[in-house]
Amino acid sequence: MPSKAVNSAGAQSGLLDRGPGMPLYQQMFMILRNRIESGEIPAGAILPGELELSAEFDVSRITCRRALNDLADAGLVARQRGVGTRVLERGPAGSPIVHVPIDGWRENVSVMSETTQAVVLDFEYVAASPEVSEALEVDRDTVVQRAVRVRWLSAEPMSYLLTFVPEDIGRRYAREDLGDMPLIRLMENAGVTVESVWQSISATLADPEIAFALQVSRGSPLIEVRRIARDSHGRPVEYIRIYYRPDRYRLEMVMERAEGQDGMTWSQPSPSGRADEGPK
Numbered sequence: 001m002p003s004k005a006v007n008s009a010g011a012q013s014g015l016l017d018r019g020p021g022m023p024l025y026q027q028m029f030m031i032l033r034n035r036i037e038s039g040e041i042p043a044g045a046i047l048p049g050e051l052e053l054s055a056e057f058d059v060s061r062i063t064c065r066r067a068l069n070d071l072a073d074a075g076l077v078a079r080q081r082g083v084g085t086r087v088l089e090r091g092p093a094g095s096p097i098v099h100v101p102i103d104g105w106r107e108n109v110s111v112m113s114e115t116t117q118a119v120v121l122d123f124e125y126v127a128a129s130p131e132v133s134e135a136l137e138v139d140r141d142t143v144v145q146r147a148v149r150v151r152w153l154s155a156e157p158m159s160y161l162l163t164f165v166p167e168d169i170g171r172r173y174a175r176e177d178l179g180d181m182p183l184i185r186l187m188e189n190a191g192v193t194v195e196s197v198w199q200s201i202s203a204t205l206a207d208p209e210i211a212f213a214l215q216v217s218r219g220s221p222l223i224e225v226r227r228i229a230r231d232s233h234g235r236p237v238e239y240i241r242i243y244y245r246p247d248r249y250r251l252e253m254v255m256e257r258a259e260g261q262d263g264m265t266w267s268q269p270s271p272s273g274r275a276d277e278g279p280k
Contacts, residue, residue: 015057022205024059026219028067029074036076036087037247047077047085070217116158118182121213122148123175125167132164135228135239145170147178150213157214158248163240183238184229192237199227210243223249 016027035041048056053064068085071077079085127141136144144164151159163183172190184194204224211218223244231237257264 016059022219024057025063025066025070026217028053028057028059028063029070029217030219030221032067032071033074033076036071041087043087043089045087046083047087049084074217116151116153118149118151118161118179120147120149120175120179122146123178125170128164132239136164136166136236138166143167147175147183149178153248156248158245160210160213160243161240162242163238165238166236169237183240187237193232194229194237195232196230196234197227198230199225201225204243206243214243214245216245221246 015031016024018024032041032047041047047053047068050061050064050068053059053067054061057064068077068079071085072079075088077085077087124146125143126146128136128138128144130140132144133140133142136142138144144167147161147163149161149163150157151161165183165187169187169190169192173186177186181189187194202224204222206214206216206218206220206222208218210222211220214220214222216222223246225240225242225244227238227240227242228236229238229240259265
């Protein structure tokens with residue numbers, strides 16, 4: 001049976017943000033990608049043409065063409081002259097995804113080392129920027145080691161890692177070691193005992209450098225994790241910023257309902273298996 005075209009819903013001026021932020025074609029790409037990945041536009045369907053999309057999003061045909069080309073580059077559609085832009089079938093199980101507990105930092109490291117491969121893109125000693133000096137609690141312009149890596153899962157890039165460690169620790173291992181072993185393991189082998197970790201998780205957009213490394217379009221949404229590890233003396237020994245492709249990485253948390261001072265609440269299970277109600 002021939003594929004049916006997906007009809008445009010008509011002009012909707014509120015679909016795109018006309019401000020100075022993300023370019024219009026990138027916004028279009030993200031909206032169309034979400035429609036495809038959610039199943040709103042099924043596999044095998046023909047997307048509206050450039051004229052229809054131009055009317056729906058109130059943009060030029062050049063903007064539409066660029067958004068459609070980005071969808072093709074992402075492997076979501078195939079463009080063929082005389083036929084149109086067809087949504088491609090995806091494997092029944094989808095692409096491989098790493099599942100990690102949101103609070104299991106050491107488990108996270110273990111999963112990554114067992115299921116992914118790291119490629120070192122850069123390894124150098126630089127003067128600490130204001131951000132790095134604050135994170136590592138050193139004076140500005142103090143020399144630190146900076147490393148850039150990309151982790152691959154099943155022949156596809158899944159995360160971009162930017163790490164900074166104090167110079168005296170960084171000198172204890174070489175560039176090639178980072179490709180063979182997680183940084184935390186290298187530090188432990190060098191006699192550094194990590195006792196605590198601060199971590200934040202947020203959303204961000206891929207800049208050109210990260211987008212190229214992760215093989216996504218500029219402005220694509222990413223999961224950003226920032227982490228500061230401290231040794232047994234409270235000294236910061238690692239500052240890392242990790243950018244994950246959300247289609248390759250999933251954070252998970254188990255919650256239990258428990259009785260608290262203000263009534264029923266949700267909390268994480270304690271090691272004993274009972275929900276931790278927090279400070280008493």
